[in-house]
Amino acid sequence: MNILSIQSSVAYGHVGNSSAAFPLQRLGAEVWAVNTVQFSNHTGYGAWRGQVFGADLVRDLVHGIAERGVLPGCDAVLSGYMGDAAIGEAILDAVAEVRVANPNALYCCDPVIGDVGRGVFVRPGIPEFMRDRAVPEADLATPNQFELEWLTGRAVTTLAEARDAVAALQSGMRAEGPRCVLVTSLHTAETPADSIELLAAEGGGFWRLRTPLLPISVNGAGDAIAALFLFHRLRTGSAAAAMEAAGSSIHGLLRRTAEAGSREILTVAAQEEFVAPGTRFAAEPC
Numbered sequence: 365m366n367i368l369s370i371q372s373s374v375a376y377g378h379v380g381n382s383s384a385a386f387p388l389q390r391l392g393a394e395v396w397a398v399n400t401v402q403f404s405n406h407t408g409y410g411a412w413r414g415q416v417f418g419a420d421l422v423r424d425l426v427h428g429i430a431e432r433g434v435l436p437g438c439d440a441v442l443s444g445y446m447g448d449a450a451i452g453e454a455i456l457d458a459v460a461e462v463r464v465a466n467p468n469a470l471y472c473c474d475p476v477i478g479d480v481g482r483g484v485f486v487r488p489g490i491p492e493f494m495r496d497r498a499v500p501e502a503d504l505a506t507p508n509q510f511e512l513e514w515l516t517g518r519a520v521t522t523l524a525e526a527r528d529a530v531a532a533l534q535s536g537m538r539a540e541g542p543r544c545v546l547v548t549s550l551h552t553a554e555t556p557a558d559s560i561e562l563l564a565a566e567g568g569g570f571w572r573l574r575t576p577l578l579p580i581s582v583n584g585a586g587d588a589i590a591a592l593f594l595f596h597r598l599r600t601g602s603a604a605a606a607m608e609a610a611g612s613s614i615h616g617l618l619r620r621t622a623e624a625g626s627r628e629i630l631t632v633a634a635q636e637e638f639v640a641p642g643t644r645f646a647a648e649p650c
């Protein structure tokens with residue numbers, strides 16, 4: 365499996381490609397990593413150094429890959445933290461170029477905009493770009509609850525509202541694709557206080573996965589779960605099975621991270637969780 369992954373990179377710690385690439389590689393996928401930014405560390409620290417790359421660099425790197433003649437073997441494009449809306453256009457050009465080479469390739473858009481605690485944490489223009497330009501091209505989308513609300517303009521306080529918002533999001537995704545959605549960090553009126561949920565949707569079906577809520581707040585888990593969900597959806601063809609595999613692995617990763625008291629997710633030390641999750645959680649139709 366070959367995945368063109370266009371997102372951020374950090375020198376220290378694990379977000380963006382620095383969170384997504386290794387789990388994919390550990391599972392046996394080749395990752396063609398193109399970085400949208402190179403930061404010292406993730407922005408959740410409040411301070412960081414580095415650069416947002418120009419859209420031209422992203423375009424140039426994708427063209428270089430294309431010149432190797434390998435795009436027909438690209439199974440999917442994965443995008444995440446974009447840095448800048450102009451980079452977003454370069455990403456959509458890459459998606460279009462990959463689709464010409466391989467009409468079966470899927471585009472998975474992790475619409476990184478913000479989260480419940482921090483609000484919007486990306487540059488102005490990016491939220492609108494995700495809504496108006498990226499999601500309409502996406503075959504898969506992996507918003508967290510905050511991003512689902514932002515993208516659809518709907519409040520999500522119950523499971524029924526979550527399903528309605530996901531259906532609204534799906535109706536705006538690429539019609540020729542599977543319109544597969546994974547909502548992360550879902551907490552509704554029906555969610556027990558000690559739990560956190562995932563909601564997967566495809567083909568009119570909805571499935572929920574409930575895992576224990578851990579006493580931590582980390583960055584990069586969303587980037588890892590998007591990558592794993594894409595990998596397992598490609599492998600199994602099933603959104604529910606992909607959510608079970610990805611959700612179980614991320615729970616194991618974060619349980620180990622919480623036990624270690626680490627501010628950064630233990631992507632390397634807990635790598636066995638990507639291959640054989642310590643606990644397997646089951647999805648239920650909802």
Ligand SMILES: Nc1ncnc2c1ncn2[C@@H]1O[C@H](COP(=O)(O)OP(=O)(O)O)[C@@H](O)[C@H]1O
Binds near residue numbers: 549589
């Ligand atoms: N405190 C937590 N306890 C348990 N699981 C968590 C916790 N934080 C994140 N996760 C898991 O990681 C997934 C992705 O994290 P999330 O915070 O939603 O991503 P993002 O960073 O994109 O907002 C969640 O859906 C959940 O499965």
Ligand SMILES: Cc1ncc(COP(=O)(O)O)c(C=O)c1O
Binds near residue numbers: 445583
């Ligand atoms: C550089 C960078 N990339 C990606 C992310 C997204 O991380 P997460 O997986 O927590 O959504 C962040 C969040 O702080 C970030 O600073």
Ligand SMILES: [Mg+2]
Binds near residue numbers: 474475476508
């Ligand atoms: Mg995210």
